[in-house]
């Protein structure tokens with residue numbers, strides 16, 4: 001009930017991290033394209049197979065002087081996988097400890113999410129694009145709750161025939177046809193493009209496989225670099241298109257990997273990828289890193305080492321767009337803020353900080369991965385304090401979702417989203 005809001009407000013106020021004056025508002029009014037890189041892990045960046053870069057396009061974006069990249073950025077998803085990543089990015093709320101919050105609560109809950117905020121504060125139009133059926137992860141309902149004006153799902157791509165590899169059409173075909181829709185969106189727009197070819201079990205047809213597989217002997221791990229390479233080529237085609245049409249000039253590109261592609265069940269192969277004898281829990285924690293980068297003409301770029309994750313994306317974008325998130329009920333902290341606490345919670349309650357890491361219930365030094373079998377009193381006190389923050393952070397986010405608490409929260413200058421304003425069906429009923 002309404003009374004449950006008070007502790008949430010208190011906690012978020014206490015941990016609010018203010019914007020960065022150097023960046024605040026610098027991207028205001030530009031189009032935004034969020035490129036969702038399916039199952040894409042940070043280690044793929046600059047990784048080579050037989051001397052060849054797996055993802056040359058994404059690598060060059062990563063190193064561009066107009067790209068703000070983050071190399072200590074972690075996925076924080078739970079069982080909701082892609083949908084948890086989407087929820088964190090759209091609303092800065094965590095997925096639930098079990099299941100997919102977008103599926104269970106996406107239809108009925110009130111949200112104060114990116115599409116609605118950008119529309120109401122800055123007049124952005126919004127669209128999500130995905131080459132799968134609209135009902136997957138309950139997107140067709142949750143997107144209405146988020147305030148998405150358009151949702152281009154599989155049925156909007158009737159001309160694409162050469163598609164099915166499990167979860168929707170192949171990225172090159174998807175992104176090519178997406179670009180025709182993008183062009184017609186009223187500007188400025190906020191668009192999310194959800195790729196899917198680089199999805200387990202990493203299958204790609206022969207004519208699209210000109211890249212060598214890994215040779216770990218693990219059938220899941222070995223072709224992962226091939227689909228990642230294909231994804232990279234599709235990104236190149238999208239960038240070429242944006243450059244050619246001039247759209248690139250006034251568009252911010254946000255790229256991120258939604259979650260791990262190789263689960264922790266593949267330790268021997270992971271060891272080979274990392275060139276290590278044995279894999280520790282610390283290695284598995286670092287294995288959860290995914291790319292996050294923001295590219296825009298004139299943006300002061302560089303590789304930023306702050307520790308953060310998907311929950312922090314929305315406050316970061318708000319900062320760059322000049323939207324003050326001071327009063328927002330968002331669980332992340334601006335990645336550019338000097339006031340960040342740099343505590344990265346995983347959905348199961350483990351965590352990473354610049355100094356210490358807890359994973360599988362074990363403690364490590366984050367810098368070198370050395371285990372801390374017997375913490376000193378002072379260390380244990382520190383661990384307890386971090387754990388308290390993590391448990392509270394996750395627990396309060398769960399309360400917001402389970403109790404639908406945002407319906408009681410009056411966000412200043414924000415009108416509640418009316419789901420009836422949106423229909424995404426092509427077929428007339």
Ligand code: GP9
Nearest residue numbers: 080081082083132136167
């Ligand atoms: C399905 C796609 C995959 O539409 O987004 O979701 P995932 O299995 O990665 O959660």
Ligand code: MN
Nearest residue numbers: 039081082258
């Ligand atoms: Mn996914």
